[in-house]
Amino acid sequence: xxxxxxxxxxxxxxxxxxxxxxxxxxxxxxxxxxxxxxxxxxxxxxxxxxxxxxxxxxxxxxxxxxxxxxxxxxxxxxxxxxxxxxxxxxxxxxxxxxxxxxxxxxxxxxxxxxxxxxxxxxxxxxxxxxxxxxxxxxxxxxxxxxxxxxxxxxxxxxxxxxxxxxxxxxxxxxxxxxxxxxxxxxxxxxxxxxxxxxxxxxxxxxxxxxxxxxxxxxxxxxxxxxxxxxxxxxxxxxxxxxxxxxxxxxxxxxxxxxxxxxxxxxxxxxxxxxxxxxxxxx
Amino acid sequence: xxxxxxxxxxxxxxxxxxxxxxxxxxxxxxxxxxxxxxxxxxxxxxxxxxxxxxxxxxxxxxxxxxxxxxxxxxxxxxxxxxxxxxxxxxxxxxxxxxxxxxxxxxxxxxxxxxxxxxxxxxxxxxxxxxxxxxxxxxxxxxxxxxxxxxxxxxxxxxxxxxxxxxxxxxxxxxxxxxxxxxxxxxxxxxxxxxxxxxxxxxxxxxxxxxxxxxxxxxxxxxxxxxxxxxxxxxxxxxxxxxxxxxxxxxxxxxxxxxxxxxxxxxxxxxxxxxxxxxxxxxxxxxxxxxxxxxxxxxxxxxxxxxxxxxxxxxxxxxxxxxxxxxxxxxxxxxxxxxxxxxxxxxxxxxxxxxxxxxxxxxxxxxxxxxxxxxxxxxxxxxxxxxxxxxxxxxxxxxxxxxxxxxxxxxxxxxxxxxxxxxxxxxxxxxxxxxxxxxxxxxxxxxxxxxxxxxxxxxxxxxxxxxxxxxxxxxxxxxxxxxxxxxxxxxxxxxxx
Numbered sequence: 001x002x003x004x005x006x007x008x009x010x011x012x013x014x015x016x017x018x019x020x021x022x023x024x025x026x027x028x029x030x031x032x033x034x035x036x037x038x039x040x041x042x043x044x045x046x047x048x049x050x051x052x053x054x055x056x057x058x059x060x061x062x063x064x065x066x067x068x069x070x071x072x073x074x075x076x077x078x079x080x081x082x083x084x085x086x087x088x089x090x091x092x093x094x095x096x097x098x099x100x101x102x103x104x105x106x107x108x109x110x111x112x113x114x115x116x117x118x119x120x121x122x123x124x125x126x127x128x129x130x131x132x133x134x135x136x137x138x139x140x141x142x143x144x145x146x147x148x149x150x151x152x153x154x155x156x157x158x159x160x161x162x163x164x165x166x167x168x169x170x171x172x173x174x175x176x177x178x179x180x181x182x183x184x185x186x187x188x189x190x191x192x193x194x195x196x197x198x199x200x201x202x203x204x205x206x207x208x209x210x211x212x213x214x215x216x217x218x219x220x221x222x223x224x225x226x227x228x229x230x231x232x233x234x235x236x237x238x239x240x241x242x243x244x245x246x247x248x249x250x251x252x253x254x255x256x257x258x259x260x261x262x263x264x265x266x267x268x269x270x271x272x273x274x275x276x277x278x279x280x281x282x
Numbered sequence: 283x284x285x286x287x288x289x290x291x292x293x294x295x296x297x298x299x300x301x302x303x304x305x306x307x308x309x310x311x312x313x314x315x316x317x318x319x320x321x322x323x324x325x326x327x328x329x330x331x332x333x334x335x336x337x338x339x340x341x342x343x344x345x346x347x348x349x350x351x352x353x354x355x356x357x358x359x360x361x362x363x364x365x366x367x368x369x370x371x372x373x374x375x376x377x378x379x380x381x382x383x384x385x386x387x388x389x390x391x392x393x394x395x396x397x398x399x400x401x402x403x404x405x406x407x408x409x410x411x412x413x414x415x416x417x418x419x420x421x422x423x424x425x426x427x428x429x430x431x432x433x434x435x436x437x438x439x440x441x442x443x444x445x446x447x448x449x450x451x452x453x454x455x456x457x458x459x460x461x462x463x464x465x466x467x468x469x470x471x472x473x474x475x476x477x478x479x480x481x482x483x484x485x486x487x488x489x490x491x492x493x494x495x496x497x498x499x500x501x502x503x504x505x506x507x508x509x510x511x512x513x514x515x516x517x518x519x520x521x522x523x524x525x526x527x528x529x530x531x532x533x534x535x536x537x538x539x540x541x542x543x544x545x546x547x548x549x550x551x552x553x554x555x556x557x558x559x560x561x562x563x564x565x566x567x568x569x570x571x572x573x574x575x576x577x578x579x580x581x582x583x584x585x586x587x588x589x590x591x592x593x594x595x596x597x598x599x600x601x602x603x604x605x606x607x608x609x610x611x612x613x614x615x616x617x618x619x620x621x622x623x624x625x626x627x628x629x630x631x632x633x634x635x636x637x638x639x640x641x642x643x644x645x646x647x648x649x650x651x652x653x654x655x656x657x658x659x660x661x662x663x664x665x666x667x668x669x670x671x672x673x674x675x676x677x678x679x680x681x682x683x684x685x686x687x688x689x690x691x692x693x694x695x696x697x698x699x700x701x702x703x704x705x706x707x708x709x710x711x712x713x714x715x716x717x718x719x720x721x722x723x724x725x726x727x728x729x730x731x732x733x734x735x736x737x738x739x740x741x742x743x744x745x746x747x748x749x750x751x752x753x754x755x756x757x758x759x760x761x762x763x764x765x766x767x768x769x770x771x772x773x774x775x776x777x778x
Contacts, residue, residue: 052615053570055619056620057566059619
């Protein structure tokens with residue numbers, strides 16, 4: 001069975017990640033896996049500048065390095081385990097019945113990619129361990145979003161139970177695919193859905209968004225839609241504030257890195273400015 | 283992409299810069315010493331070391347591994363240089379590079395899995411012995427001063443790190459070279475110095491095409507050398523890569539390393555350098571000094587060139603005895619001493635493989651030959667062991683008319699004799715049933731052995747029936763075993 005996977009890293013958003021993951025697991029009726037990655041590449045190495053090699057240097061060096069790594073890994077594993085245990089306690093409190101704990105050594109994006117097959121939804125904190133005031137978004141978030149082929153729920157620092165959902169719609173194939181995905185998923189069943197398109201209110205656009213809304217209605221969702229003009233990111237945020245939206249659903253990084261370098265990415269700017277949960281569809 | 287550049291180059295800047303400098307200092311004496319082994323001017327080895335280190339930093343498949351002019355390669359070029367001169371060496375170096383690039387594209391790096399641990403150990407030990415033996419000419423027919431200097435050098439190298447504070451900062455081989463040079467100059471000792479061994483670089487290396495006729499004759503001269511150089515270069519590089527993999531607990535791209543070595547050698551040949559490969563000793567020094575990424579290799583190469591160009595007047599005064607001491611340290615550090623301790627523990631077949639590899643290399647001075655012998659021996663011992671997995675039972679019915687043989691296990695060239703010997707052809711029975719459904723026939727030899735058994739029984743007048751041959755001979759096809767399901771393994775090893 002596919003799991004909801006939550007990335008637990010001990011940062012400020014851990015609690016909220018845990019709550020969002022529990023909420024999603026309960027909604028989707030799937031088991032929850034709490035996942036912690038031990039990123040060893042960050043560990044410093046010790047240096048010995050003597051530059052000589054003697055009897056059995058290789059064996060001795062291997063022994064020494066292995067021992068050093070062992071000590072560090074042991075500590076890191078233990079720490080990770082504590083972190084996961086407390087997250088588990090919280091998830092159980094939230095009402096999830098089946099909670100698995102997993103730890104993996106290596107790079108975060110790679111490690112998540114490894115377990116992608118058993119994943120239904122990934123929950124990650126917006127802020128990472130190293131988040132500062134100027135750079136609010138966790139350093140690994142974009143890499144992870146780009147490598148994964150699963151929906152990703154990005155959790156803000158505080159958990160608020162989702163009461164209303166906004167879908168950013170642009171009429172593209174990928175956003176229609178996103179609509180179909182959501183229509184069948186139980187995750188937002190029973191919540192009011194706001195379908196919002198930023199652009200000119202032409203006939204084509206109107207027809208496109210209306211058919212999307214109808215598709216959702218057929219499957220029993222409560223939908224309203226609107227087309228607004230203006231800049232994408234401020235417009236979406238304005239709508240969000242007006243209607244008290246708790247979750248924003250959107251496609252992520254639809255364009256190449258080169259285009260992003262030249263014109264910037266909507267996903268990145270939304271991530272930078274959002275205060276609510278984001279569900280990114282790939 | 284950006285992240286991997288960051289990871290491969292700039293994730294450990296301080297450690298890499300420092301270790302690169304330590305390695306560069308350790309490379310200088312070696313590059314000079316290996317040039318002398320090959321019979322060329324020290325500048326050939328120094329240019330090669332610079333060029334190979336810099337190029338491999340970008341093209342190699344194992345970040346943090348040090349490649350430069352090496353003893354293993356130098357030993358292979360001796361006769362080429364002696365008989366045909368430097369220009370042919372440069373041409374051979376270019377061809378070596380081309381062959382290595384081809385090997386990389388053919389993914390020959392994957393063949394390393396046929397080289398067993400004992401062969402690797404044998405190779406490493408043989409290399410250490412060869413490096414040590416190459417120092418002997420410097421230690422024969424010389425005055426007592428040289429012995430004293432060498433002994434003092436070794437004492438400094440191994441003793442200096444025990445001095446508090448300072449011992450951990452300065453590389454002891456460097457201290458050895460500097461202090462012995464000062465002593466020699468100060469006392470005005472009349473002993474051999476680097477300056478006596480040939481020309482040192484006085485300018486940046488320049489691009490030049492080897493001055494050899496481009497014809498078949500040239501190819502016939504250089505090809506055997508290039509082939510041996512390419513094989514040894516890849517072998518030593520991939521073995522070193524494995525060692526660095528183990529030390530740093532990371533993985534490397536072996537085929538990329540083959541191609542990278544090829545490109546580096548082509549670069550070296552075009553800049554007037556000799557062929558090189560990865561260095562076990564230097565790579566260990568690099569890891570020990572904290573080097574982990576490509577940056578350390580690049581720094582080592584660039585710093586080496588700067589040192590050589592700035593200090594050329596000092597370099598020529600270094601006494602050979604100091605270099606000999608450093609090289610003895612390298613050979614001691616390269617030798618796998620635990621392999622001698624383990625001789626008692628390991629099975630005889632493993633020891634024979636290791637010792638034969640060493641013996642063949644020391645006798646022929648060709649590491650490629652030694653590895654070939656080692657791999658063949660290891661394969662034979664393995665075939666012999668697997669041949670033991672053959673078990674044949676039989677029972678006869680009450681009337682003494684029909685005997686049923688049940689064959690379980692592996693039948694192939696090494697066990698086919700045993701297979702045949704298990705049948706009692708002289709027994710007078712009317713019917714013989716050979717049930718091979720639990721056996722595996724791996725090659726044509728096995729099928730032939732079965733045919734011979736059937737014919738022999740027929741000659742004795744028995745009717746022979748073979749059961750389950752189709753299943754048993756499924757293993758003959760070359761692409762057998764491409765699946766790896768657990769039930770397939772169970773079935774294969776069933777009955778043991």
